[in-house]
Amino acid sequence: MPTTTPALIADSSSSGFRQGTIEHRDLRPDDVLIDIAYAGICHSDIHTVREEWGPAHFPLVTGHEIAGTVAAVGEEVTRWSVGDRVGVGCLVDSCGECEMCLDDHENFCTKGAVGTYNSKGYDGEWTKGGYARQVVVGERFVLRVPDAIELSQAAPLLCAGITTYTPLVRWGAGPGTKVAVVGMGGLGHMGVKLAAAMGADVTVLSQSLSKEEDGRAFGASDYRATSDPQTFTDLRGAFDVILCTVSADLPVDQYLRLLKTFGTFVMVGLPENDQSVNFGSLISGDKAMTGSNIGGIKGTQEMLDFCAEHGIGATVEVISAGEVDAAYDKVVGSQVRYRYVIDTSTIIPAD
Ligand SMILES: [Zn+2]
Numbered sequence: 066m067p068t069t070t071p072a073l074i075a076d077s078s079s080s081g082f083r084q085g086t087i088e089h090r091d092l093r094p095d096d097v098l099i100d101i102a103y104a105g106i107c108h109s110d111i112h113t114v115r116e117e118w119g120p121a122h123f124p125l126v127t128g129h130e131i132a133g134t135v136a137a138v139g140e141e142v143t144r145w146s147v148g149d150r151v152g153v154g155c156l157v158d159s160c161g162e163c164e165m166c167l168d169d170h171e172n173f174c175t176k177g178a179v180g181t182y183n184s185k186g187y188d189g190e191w192t193k194g195g196y197a198r199q200v201v202v203g204e205r206f207v208l209r210v211p212d213a214i215e216l217s218q219a220a221p222l223l224c225a226g227i228t229t230y231t232p233l234v235r236w237g238a239g240p241g242t243k244v245a246v247v248g249m250g251g252l253g254h255m256g257v258k259l260a261a262a263m264g265a266d267v268t269v270l271s272q273s274l275s276k277e278e279d280g281r282a283f284g285a286s287d288y289r290a291t292s293d294p295q296t297f298t299d300l301r302g303a304f305d306v307i308l309c310t311v312s313a314d315l316p317v318d319q320y321l322r323l324l325k326t327f328g329t330f331v332m333v334g335l336p337e338n339d340q341s342v343n344f345g346s347l348i349s350g351d352k353a354m355t356g357s358n359i360g361g362i363k364g365t366q367e368m369l370d371f372c373a374e375h376g377i378g379a380t381v382e383v384i385s386a387g388e389v390d391a392a393y394d395k396v397v398g399s400q401v402r403y404r405y406v407i408d409t410s411t412i413i414p415a416d
């Protein structure tokens with residue numbers, strides 16, 4: 066018999082969230098039941114609920130930045146015990162057999178990775194995410210949250226953290242490199258903290274200087290406004306890596322001119338419109354332009370361990386279940402500092 070758990074449920078793209086109950090499956094032999102403590106609000110949640118990325122499957126429970134503790138395990142689970150501090154990110158299943166899965170890139174599973182919410186699982190059931198008191202996840206997709214990281218600050222690492230960690234590692238952020246992080250939102254603030262902890266010299270490129278004090282506290286040595294044309298003159302040829310986290314239209318060629326020879330511009334934001342680039346900006350200086358999409362499970366665990374080692378968590382504002390609709394509007398308006406995290410114990414079903 067399926068069990069129920071309190072959850073924040075959206076019934077349509079315009080309904081907002083109500084507090085109700087959802088069913089989760091009985092534990093399979095390899096399943097882990099997690100008592101969720103906190104769930105981060107990622108901009109993807111908002112795009113999905115509001116159907117800005119296409120039709121969503123309602124009723125919908127979003128949330129793929131999940132932190133909590135193990136409440137129960139299936140009979141064949143060996144890696145997890147009741148009480149373990151754990152997290153779940155953007156993925157809850159993959160084929161486990163393709164070359165991508167075997168190479169720890171479950172996010173690029175050729176059969177199709179199953180997203181934590183609004184995804185059809187291999188069993189045909191639609192997945193429901195972390196805005197709930199509990200979730201059931203196969204043990205392969207459960208991450209260990211080290212004791213050094215508060216659960217509320219760990220939750221956003223499961224998406225915002227890994228999204229920025231993967232490209233920084235891949236493109237060599239470290240001692241002796243100069244990294245620019247474009248945008249100081251949920252992703253950007255993690256990019257700054259991680260790149261600084263890796264030993265890179267970090268510059269924030271933000272629309273204004275309003276978050277400069279925070280950016281420097283997160284580890285940036287320089288902070289410039291992109292609204293000031295002088296920024297693009299002063300910093301020409303300055304960076305090995307530019308990590309772009311913004312989802313607005315942007316002057317790509319201007320940014321490419323900020324790269325050193327052989328530098329890399331990597332995109333993790335997703336502007337709604339197509340952007341144009343003059344290939345001369347890439348050819349003159351052997352520059353690369355690329356993208357990055359979250360990371361695999363092994364990389365996500367490495368990221369969590371790295372954060373614990375360097376004393377990094379997300380900078381969060383903890384909110385209650387009733388505040389989520391308002392929080393969505395504030396995220397869209399860039400008013401959050403720097404990630405909202407829902408205290409899921411505040412979800413009280415009205416029915
Ligand atoms: Zn996300």
Ligand SMILES: [Zn+2]
Binds near residue numbers: 159171173177
């Ligand atoms: Zn696969």
